[in-house]
Amino acid sequence: MECVFGMVGKGFAIVVADTSAVHGILVHKTNEEKIMKLDSHKLIAASGEGGDRVQFSEYIHKNVALYQFRNGIPLTTSAAANFTRAELAAALRKNPYAVNILLAGYDNHTGPSLYYIDYLATLHKVDKAAFGYASYLSLSMMDTHYHAGMSLQEAIDLVDKCITEIRSRLVVAPPNFVIKIVDQHGARECAWRQSLPSASPTFC
């Protein structure tokens, strides 16, 4: 029931993910961060099998950091997306990762961008995308209300519409969502949408 979706606005890219860590019928925690900050201006929102999701995201994060250490300049969003795709494609016929990724980033010359990378390593640059059950509910909402060059407030309103749709129509809807944004000032957490206060132990 993992829900991950995102869109590109005017000068920013926004990604939203649910924050439930689920095993079978049990919810281990309700504040799991599924959107990782890859570097100062990139976010990677991953959905899929728990171990693969964390391991693969961290692997990409470390390699992106290594490139910056070695070369002195950060990777562009497109380069990071293509690197991620290459890793998924190489593993596909050996020991595949069951992870779907939305990679959002901001580059000084090209502006904000969002890349859809599914678990088979299909890469496509998109304006709006969603994975999981969220896609059935939020893609058509985004198709209706999205337009190029939305302001931040318009985008947050659209995100809220999508979350309302997920909460009302998905049988086991996740209670909490995190919204993260990346723009010229960097990648950061924008807001939470909590309908259930956190039920997790304090050390995580």
Next chain:
Amino acid sequence: MSIFEYNGSALVAMVGKNCFAIASDRRLGVQLQTIATDFQRISKIHDKLFIGLSGLATDAQTLYQRLVFRHKLYQLREERDMKPETFASLVSALLYEKRFGPYFCQPVIAGLGDEDKPFICTMDSIGAKELAKDFVVAGTASESLYGACESMFKPDMEPEELFETISQALLSSVDRDCLSGWGGHVYVVTPTEVKERILKGRMD
């Protein structure tokens, strides 16, 4: 559903008088869901050689990257572009290398060979070449495309008439296939220029 029908695709190439046309649909889907309506299926290898890859999008992307690599290496060694016939043999060899774990792609290759003679061919996912003098088709809409091309094709068409014919054949065929469509992308190549056009068809 077969793995070849996972993403949905339609490709066609036709021979004209000292020219050729290659056209594809624009849909990228995941089974019944449409992800994007601007997916590029046809890529340029050099000014007089184009390849379209239908089938599984991730394998099409991987195969394309390998082909560009091999062609660039050929250009460095031979100091010239590859002939379409040679390129077709290269694609066939690369596909057969993976005979017992194939790329789930069907390529359509179109180019201008010696003395700008048009060359088109297609092959199956393990590299069985199919040369044709008139037209070749591939993708989920291939059966419709065979019928449409057979009835609309005439030999020795000029570039403008060829463009009309290939466009009508593509649009009418993808309209009968739910997995491909959302417009068309047509390249008409003559010895002097490459004309790229986007078609608007039934957007569904």
